[in-house]
Amino acid sequence: MEHLIEQTKERSTAFQGCLLRLDVDTVTLPDGQEGIREYIRHPGGVGVVALTDEREVLLVKQYRYPYGEVLVEIPAGKRDPGEEPLKTGMRELEEETGYRAANYTPLGTLYPTPGCCDEVVYLYLATGLTAAEAHPDADEFLDVERCPLEEMVKRVMAGEITDAKTQIGILKTKLLLDSQKEEA
């Protein structure tokens, strides 16, 4: 792999906001030339595929400002500094949907946009749901819906669900449950 690696020569933070930090690094490319890497430092996040006993998925509809669109997504949120991903997932599921889950199964991680951001999103499948009380953040406005898993798979395949973590969470859940059924 050595012939692919880039070395940091100089780093400068071009922007530091409430959520994002943007760094511009000068790097030495594998051939010894100099290159520039602009990239976002992100606290990372967690998404939860919450599946009811009726095989329905809990979804949140939320206005996503950068796109100017209301998106259908699995419950998710940013990690607080140093917070365990599982704890973030449990917190966000309850905050956004008002549900708690008895069982959490890891569904791996995803790197949303590896060329220009260091964000890592952890995914979990949550089952054994019980109703509690929703309490979204002060600047968060969302609607909660349910949709059968099989219908969500169709919506993902038809291109109706655009959010990356939701597509991955739904398709991994479908294949995981199918493989468990085959084994049984």
Next chain:
Amino acid sequence: MEHLIEQTKERSTAFQGCLLRLDVDTVTLPDGQEGIREYIRHPGGVGVVALTDEREVLLVKQYRYPYGEVLVEIPAGKRDPGEEPLKTGMRELEEETGYRAANYTPLGTLYPTPGCCDEVVYLYLATGLTAAEAHPDADEFLDVERCPLEEMVKRVMAGEITDAKTQIGILKTKLLLDSQKEEA
């Protein structure tokens, strides 16, 4: 949906680089309060699941500076301003792998990180491959590999493939081919 929408009050561009632009907008939230939205303006990209006649997927291994890791990804790249997504896909497949494809099937889009970036990634399944010549960009260093589709599905399910567009492209291709087999 009206009760979810945020209105732009003021926009300021906090950073403008070669690749990224970062805007900080003041918005009016659905409840009338004021909020801040920090987000990246990105030119958008295209990823291609290139499948050989032997049902192998073409992959590129590439150092991803924000993570400090070599990732396994489907061929992909940024759109030039105004470029048709399909044209970007054809260009990037040939530049990175040295292959051309006779058939392109759309696999939908993905929004990698909808809270803080406006990037849209288009995905295609490419078949009918013929060898041409690879010619990566000057600051791009990568290795090309092949892996059977079924093994890639296992690697995605095992959490070994982190890149979001690669996970989505592989799982959608698997489910699409399975459904075509059932219909036949």
